[in-house]
Amino acid sequence: MNHPSQAARYVADQERAHWHDNVIWFMREKRDQAVNVIPEWEELRELGARIKGHTLSRLDDYLERFESQAKQLGVQIHWALDAEEHNQIVAGILQAAGARKVVKSKSMLTEECHLNQFLQERNIQVTDTDLGERIVQLRQEAPSHIITPAIHIKHEEVAELFHEHFGTDLSASDPDQLVAVARDALRRTFIEADAAITGVNFAVAETGGFVVCTNEGNVDMGTGLPRLHIACMGIEKVIPRIKDLGVFLRLLARSSTGQPITVYTSHFHGPAAGGELHLVIVDNGRSQLLQKRKFNKALNCIRCGACMNTCPVYRRSGGHSYGYTIPGPIGSVLGPSRKLKQFYSLPYASSLCGSCTAVCPVKIDLHHQLLEWRKEIAGAGILPWTKRFTMKVASLVLRNTWLYRTSGWIARVMLRRLPRAVVYHRLNLWGRQRDFPRIPDTSFRQWYAQRNHEQQK
Amino acid sequence: MNSKNKILASIRKQPVREISLPDSNGFGIRYEDPLGQFENMLERVGGVALRVADQAQIAETLESIEVYRSAKWVLNGVPGVQRDNPDEVPVGDPRALEQLDVAVLPGELMVAENGAIWVSTENVKHRVVYVIAEHLILVVDAQQIVHNLHEAYDRLSFEQVQYGLFISGPSKTADIAATLVKGAQGARSLHVLLVGPPPPTPER
Ligand code: SF4
Numbered sequence: 001m002n003h004p005s006q007a008a009r010y011v012a013d014q015e016r017a018h019w020h021d022n023v024i025w026f027m028r029e030k031r032d033q034a035v036n037v038i039p040e041w042e043e044l045r046e047l048g049a050r051i052k053g054h055t056l057s058r059l060d061d062y063l064e065r066f067e068s069q070a071k072q073l074g075v076q077i078h079w080a081l082d083a084e085e086h087n088q089i090v091a092g093i094l095q096a097a098g099a100r101k102v103v104k105s106k107s108m109l110t111e112e113c114h115l116n117q118f119l120q121e122r123n124i125q126v127t128d129t130d131l132g133e134r135i136v137q138l139r140q141e142a143p144s145h146i147i148t149p150a151i152h153i154k155h156e157e158v159a160e161l162f163h164e165h166f167g168t169d170l171s172a173s174d175p176d177q178l179v180a181v182a183r184d185a186l187r188r189t190f191i192e193a194d195a196a197i198t199g200v201n202f203a204v205a206e207t208g209g210f211v212v213c214t215n216e217g218n219v220d221m222g223t224g225l226p227r228l229h230i231a232c233m234g235i236e237k238v239i240p241r242i243k244d245l246g247v248f249l250r251l252l253a254r255s256s257t258g259q260p261i262t263v264y265t266s267h268f269h270g271p272a273a274g275g276e277l278h279l280v281i282v283d284n285g286r287s288q289l290l291q292k293r294k295f296n297k298a299l300n301c302i303r304c305g306a307c308m309n310t311c312p313v314y315r316r317s318g319g320h321s322y323g324y325t326i327p328g329p330i331g332s333v334l335g336p337s338r339k340l341k342q343f344y345s346l347p348y349a350s351s352l353c354g355s356c357t358a359v360c361p362v363k364i365d366l367h368h369q370l371l372e373w374r375k376e377i378a379g380a381g382i383l384p385w386t387k388r389f390t391m392k393v394a395s396l397v398l399r400n401t402w403l404y405r406t407s408g409w410i411a412r413v414m415l416r417r418l419p420r421a422v423v424y425h426r427l428n429l430w431g432r433q434r435d436f437p438r439i440p441d442t443s444f445r446q447w448y449a450q451r452n453h454e455q456q457k
Numbered sequence: 458m459n460s461k462n463k464i465l466a467s468i469r470k471q472p473v474r475e476i477s478l479p480d481s482n483g484f485g486i487r488y489e490d491p492l493g494q495f496e497n498m499l500e501r502v503g504g505v506a507l508r509v510a511d512q513a514q515i516a517e518t519l520e521s522i523e524v525y526r527s528a529k530w531v532l533n534g535v536p537g538v539q540r541d542n543p544d545e546v547p548v549g550d551p552r553a554l555e556q557l558d559v560a561v562l563p564g565e566l567m568v569a570e571n572g573a574i575w576v577s578t579e580n581v582k583h584r585v586v587y588v589i590a591e592h593l594i595l596v597v598d599a600q601q602i603v604h605n606l607h608e609a610y611d612r613l614s615f616e617q618v619q620y621g622l623f624i625s626g627p628s629k630t631a632d633i634a635a636t637l638v639k640g641a642q643g644a645r646s647l648h649v650l651l652v653g654p655p656p657p658t659p660e661r
Contacts, residue, residue, distance in 0.1 A: 023634070023635045026635065027635070038486060039486065040484065040485065040486060043484070044484075047479055047481055047484070050476060050477075050478075050479045051478065051479060053473070053476040054475075054476045054477065054478045054479070056471070056473050057471075057473040057474065057475050057476055058475070059468050059471070060465045060468045060469055063464075063465070063468070064465070073619075079459070079460040079461035079464055080460060081460045081463055081464060085460060129642065130632070131630045131632040131633070131641060131642075132630075132632030132633075135632065135633075148631060148632055148635065149632070150632050150633070151632075151635060153633075153634075154634055155633050155634040155636070158633050158634075175633040175634055175636040175638050176638050178633050179630060179633060179638040179640065179641060180640070182641075183640065183641060183642060186642055187555070187642075190642075191552050191555055207615050209615060215628070215629050215630060215631075215641065216628055216629070216630050216641035216642045216643065217588040217628040217641065217642045217643025217644070218641070218642045218643075220584065220585065220587060220588040220622065220643065221585065221588050221589065221642050221643065223584075224551060224583065224584045224585025224586075224588065224589065225551055225552055225585055225589075235464065235468070240478060242610055242613075242615060243481060243607065243610045243611065244481070245606070245610055246481060246485070246605070246606040246607035246609065246610045247481055247607075249606055250485075250570075250571075250605075250606055253571075257631065259502070259625075260498060260501075260502070260570060260571035260572065260573075260625065261568075261571040261572075261573050261606070261623060261625050262625070263502070263624065263625050263626050263627070263628060263629055263643070264588070264622060264623070264624060264625075264628075264643065265573070265622065265623040265625075266620070266621075266622050267615070267618075267620065267621040267622065268619070268620060269615050269618060269619050269620070269621075270619035270620075271619065272578075272583075272584060272619065272620065281464075283460075283464045283467070287464055287467035287468045287470075287471075288467065290467075290468060290471040290473070291467075291470050291471050291472065293472050296471065296472075296473060
């Protein structure tokens with residue numbers, strides 16, 4: 001896995017890359033509008049960050065409190081150390097209930113654990129019911145964005161997909177028509193489902209309940225019909241009090257799609273009459289991340305997607321180029337914490353402009369963490385030699401005044417004269433998708449000296 | 458050691474220093490005219506707000522709503538509201554609600570900031586009714602309004618409420634080409650009847 005090479009494939013389709021850039025930027029603009037009408041926004045972010053910080057500082061207490069409260073509500077609690085155990089538990093519950101058809105609503109955690117495949121291998125049919133997830137599921141792809149999973153796909157392509165799977169007309173390619181097709185197909189699936197699996201946005205230690213946010217209502221359709229509901233959550237989802245929901249729900253929707261709140265904010269405090277409610281609490285590397293002082297703030301994340309919407313690299317390279325379940329800046333700090341060797345290139349998929357840090361509703365120091373990861377990665381000696389070599393040269397040049405001036409002069413002269421093929425060669429990774437700006441005739445130094453000289457005249 | 462204890466033990470190795478838990482009491486935006494703000498927001502999120510002078514006018518207002526008039530099956534959960542052909546079969550299996558055209562149900566509390574209405578299982582037999590109906594009509598006492606979500610959570614109680622929901626507009630999706638489309642999996646439309654006199658303008 002390597003971000004630059006994947007991204008190169010993506011930007012080769014210029015038209016699509018530009019389209020993606022615009023669509024994603026549109027979400028960022030909507031976020032700005034929704035945030036600007038809240039005068040206390042910055043204080044709200046501060047509150048969110050502090051509540052998360054507090055919770056992480058005594059996460060063990062809050063998880064235990066949550067468990068005992070939830071049990072009192074009749075919720076059955078399971079703990080899973082890793083993805084494998086999570087999948088085993090979920091499959092076990094489904095098999096015990098004889099469930100064959102399962103509807104699932106957006107959950108990045110089950111995506112992270114590759115639950116679908118695990119269940120399918122055991123003859124349990126899983127249908128993703130969030131429209132975007134359904135589309136990527138039918139295309140046998142992974143989501144490319146955590147909020148809008150199919151954002152990389154154009155509506156004509158969705159029409160082709162639906163034509164293939166539901167036999168609908170190819171000309172019915174309006175988003176309106178396509179949503180109607182999906183609605184009808186999914187209604188049947190909901191009616192026939194034996195069980196529902198959902199994610200969790202927030203779990204409340206005080207009450208033992210949990211909250212899931214959607215716009216489509218698929219969580220409520222899914223859990224409202226069959227008698228079995230399994231919810232899966234990472235250990236970092238717990239918050240102390242019910243009133244903290246006021247803080248996080250306000251932060252979440254405005255940051256993510258620019259809505260004042262999601263259409264449906266569903267609060268579960270116990271199973272439906274005659275039903276069963278299970279909750280699987282999953283670690284899968286999170287507690288190890290919690291132990292890393294420089295990086296544990298990443299666990300504040302409420303998965304709003306704002307950092308990817310604002311990221312110039314994400315917008316132009318697409319979610320799949322990251323090769324990790326969660327793309328964008330937050331994925332680039334989480335990926336290496338899971339598998340350093342596999343995801344070493346992600347912290348470099350950033351210009352370190354800091355826009356992610358500026359929009360993050362829970363104040364994760366994203367671009368600082370990206371830089372910290374680069375240090376760890378360089379220290380671990382896993383960078384490719386081209387990068388190591390150029391960095392060595394750069395460091396040498398930057399430390400030596402004479403060398404610096406001379407190479408500046410050489411560059412100015414040579415870049416203007418050399419044929420293109422010599423400058424944009426294999427080692428010039430930077431120049432693959434980019435051209436150098438016009439080379440000025442004088443260096444800054446010369447220009448500055450000249451200006452001073454003229455002013456003194 | 459079981460998984461739970463392993464996870465907790467691993468968590469206890471964390472170096473995060475204790476940070477005090479901040480309070481959000483009295484926090485959040487307030488509006489001169491919360492009901493007006495609510496109506497505005499509801500419209501922005503794709504819903505329709507209708508003011509109703511008093512209880513007696515509810516039936517008449519309902520008749521003015523096209524989807525209600527043309528509905529074959531209406532489920533009525535608001536006391537005192539009758540319709541000529543109320544088909545209120547008490548259903549055992551929630552799947553039987555699949556063909557439901559319109560649900561008329563009480564809403565408990567409105568939030569001015571975001572146009573959301575709180576509903577819960579206190580008023581219905583099957584939770585799914587809020588989303589499975591093709592069209593949803595909520596009837597709310599116009600006095601039951603708060604400025605923002607912080608206030609809402611101060612007011613709500615979660616004891617004995619296994620399921621509760623903030624609803625802000627009809628079901629929608631922007632998953633196809635980032636185009637906003639109403640009527641994804643849940644109700645295709647949302648009408649909110651605001652019954653009775655609006656709350657007195659709050660002293661600031
Ligand atoms: S890191 Fe911050 S901005 Fe990015 S998804 Fe998480 S909460 Fe949102």
